Amino acid sequence: MVSIIADSTTDSTTDSITDSITGSAIAIQTAQPVAVPLLGQSVELLTAWVVQQGQPAYRGKQLHQWIYQKGIRSIDEVTVFPKKWRAEVRDFPIGRSHLHYRSTAPDGTVKYLLKLTDGHIIEAVGIPSSKRLTVCVSSQIGCPMGCDFCATGKGGFARNLETYEIVDQVLTVQEDFGRRVSNIVFMGMGEPLLNTDNVVAAVRSLNQDIGIGQRMITVSTVGIPGHIRRLAEQQLQVTLAVSLHASNQTLRTQLIPSAEKYPLQDLLSECRDYVKLTGRRVTFEYIVLADLNDRPEHALELANELRGFQSHVNLIPYNPITEADYKRPTRKRVEDFTQQLKDKGIAVSVRYSRGLEEDAACGQLRASKAATSTLAPTLG
Numbered sequence: 306m307v308s309i310i311a312d313s314t315t316d317s318t319t320d321s322i323t324d325s326i327t328g329s330a331i332a333i334q335t336a337q338p339v340a341v342p343l344l345g346q347s348v349e350l351l352t353a354w355v356v357q358q359g360q361p362a363y364r365g366k367q368l369h370q371w372i373y374q375k376g377i378r379s380i381d382e383v384t385v386f387p388k389k390w391r392a393e394v395r396d397f398p399i400g401r402s403h404l405h406y407r408s409t410a411p412d413g414t415v416k417y418l419l420k421l422t423d424g425h426i427i428e429a430v431g432i433p434s435s436k437r438l439t440v441c442v443s444s445q446i447g448c449p450m451g452c453d454f455c456a457t458g459k460g461g462f463a464r465n466l467e468t469y470e471i472v473d474q475v476l477t478v479q480e481d482f483g484r485r486v487s488n489i490v491f492m493g494m495g496e497p498l499l500n501t502d503n504v505v506a507a508v509r510s511l512n513q514d515i516g517i518g519q520r521m522i523t524v525s526t527v528g529i530p531g532h533i534r535r536l537a538e539q540q541l542q543v544t545l546a547v548s549l550h551a552s553n554q555t556l557r558t559q560l561i562p563s564a565e566k567y568p569l570q571d572l573l574s575e576c577r578d579y580v581k582l583t584g585r586r587v588t589f590e591y592i593v594l595a596d597l598n599d600r601p602e603h604a605l606e607l608a609n610e611l612r613g614f615q616s617h618v619n620l621i622p623y624n625p626i627t628e629a630d631y632k633r634p635t636r637k638r639v640e641d642f643t644q645q646l647k648d649k650g651i652a653v654s655v656r657y658s659r660g661l662e663e664d665a666a667c668g669q670l671r672a673s674k675a676a677t678s679t680l681a682p683t684l685g
Contacts, residue, residue, distance in 0.1 A: 342400025343380075344372055344476075345469035345510050360390060372399060373514045376480050398422070400469035402477065419477060421446075421470060425463055428493055429474040431482055439488040442474045444504055445495025450527055451562050452548075454592065457494045459628040465500040471507035475515065486515070489522045492546070497524050498532035505539050519543050525590065527561050528572040537582040545579055546588040546619070547572070551598055552606035560598075573610060586615040593639055594623050595632040604642045608649035618646060618653040 343351065351372075352365025364386065371383045378401045381391050405426055406418040415431040430441040446463035448455070474493075479486045489511060491497040497504045504524065511517045519542040526533065527548045536545065551557035554569045564572075576587045589611070593599045611618065620643060623633045639655060646653040 342398045342467075342469040343368070344400035345467070345472045345506065345514075347510070347513065358390070358394060360386075369514070373476070376401075376476055400467075400473060402427075402470070402473050404477070407481075415478070415481065417474075417477060417481075419474065427466065427470070427474070429478060430493065431478040433482060433484075437487045438478070438482055438484055439490060440475050440478045440486050441490050441493050442471055443493035443495050444471060444491055444497040444500045448495045449499065450496050452527065452550075453560050453562070454550075454594065454623065454626070454629050454631050456626045456628055459626075465503060466495070468503045468506040468510060471503065472510050472514070475511060475517075479515075486517060487521060489517060490525065490546075491523065492525045496527060496529065498526040498529045498536065501532060501535060505536070505541070508541055508543060523588070527563060528567050528575075530567050530571070530575075533572075533575045533579050534582070537579045540583075542583070542585065544585060544588060545576070545583075546590050547576060548592075549589045549607075550592050552603045552610065556598060556603075560594075569610070573614075576616075577614065580615045586617060588617045588619055590619050590621060592621045592623050593634045593642065595634040595638070597631065599634045599638050599642055601641070601645060604645035605649075608646055608651050611651055612649070616652070618651055620653060620655045622655070622657060624658045 343354075346354075348366055348369040351368050352362050355364040355368060356362050367385055368380075368383065371377045371385075375382075377383060378399050379395060380386070380397060380399070381395050383391065400422070402419040402421050404417065405420040408416045410416075413433045415433075417429045417431070418426050419429060420426050425446045427443045427446055429443060432439040432441065443466060445465050447461050448457045449462040450458055452458045475486055475489060491504060508519065508522055508524070511522065512519050523544040523546050524536065525546040525548060533545065533547075536543075548561070549557070550560050551569075554564070557564045557569055579585070579587060591598075591607070607618070620639060622636075622639055623631055625631065625633055643653055643655055
C-alpha cells in the first residue's frame, strides 16, 4: 500500500486508485501532511494527488514528466503550474539527493557519493561505453552481511534505502552524463534481497517511469533463504546475479559469514527454482582471490556444481581493499581458471573492474571521503 498525504486538514478520508507500479490499491488520505517524496510514485498516484489538491487531472502527467524527464528538485521549478498552487505545495519534497563527492577515472567511470535528506551518504557508479550507460546502484546504507573481502561490509549498516532513494541514483547519473541510462545493476552498497519491497518497487519505477527495460536490470544477492523465490514470484524479467565466490560450503562460509545459515546446496536449489519460475538464467558472480579460491581444484568443484544448470559464471579478479589482506590473482591464473570452466561446458566470462584508480571497491570511496569532503553543488 502506497500513500501520499495530500493536504493539511485534520479530517481524514480515504479513496483508492490502482497503481501501475505495484498493481495494488493506493490509499489517498486527507490528513496532516507527512513529507512523502514524489519521486518513485507512479503517474496514477501523482494524478490522484494533484486532483485532490484541486488541480485538473492532466497536471498529474505534467508533474510526472517534470520529475522523471526534467529532473526537478522542487515543485517551484514546474513553470507550467500556477504560481499560487506551487507556493501552496512547495513543501512537498521531490526526494532528490545532493552530490557530496564525484570522482572520474581515466576510462570514464564516474563514482558518486550522494548525501540523502537525513545526512547519510551512499555510493552510485556510472559506467559508460560506446553504446551503453550502466548505473551501479546501492540498495542499503552500508550492509549487514559482513562479507570478509568487502569494504561496504566493514563499514556497518544503517538502514534500507527507500524506493525514491534508489531511483534518484539513476536520475543523478543520467543527468550528469547527459545521456540515457541503458542498464542498471544492483551491485552497490547493501544486500538487495534484504530490501526486496523497495528494490522491486524501484525496478518497476525504473521500467515504467524512466523507460529502462527490465531485462536490462540485474539484481545481485549473496543469497537470503526464501528471498530468491520471493523475487521470482514478482514476475519480473530482471537478471538474478548470485554472489557465489566459492566452490564449496566451507570456503564460502569463510568469505561470507551469513552463508553458514544457508548451505550452498540449498542456495543452488533455490536458484534452479528461479530458472523454472522465470525462464531466466542465473548469473553466478565469483570474485577470484589469489591462492584462496583460484586453484584448479576449485574450478573443477565449481564446474561439477553447475553442470546442467542454466547459468553463466562471471569471474571478477579481486580489487584489493585496505581493510582486508586478500590479494588480486595473476591474469594467467584467471585465464587458466576460465579455460577449465569452459572445458567442462560452463558458460563463463571475466569482468575486470572499471575505475581502479581511486577507491574502486564498493564502499571504499564512501569510507575515505564521506567524513572529509565538503558538500559539492547539487546536480541538475
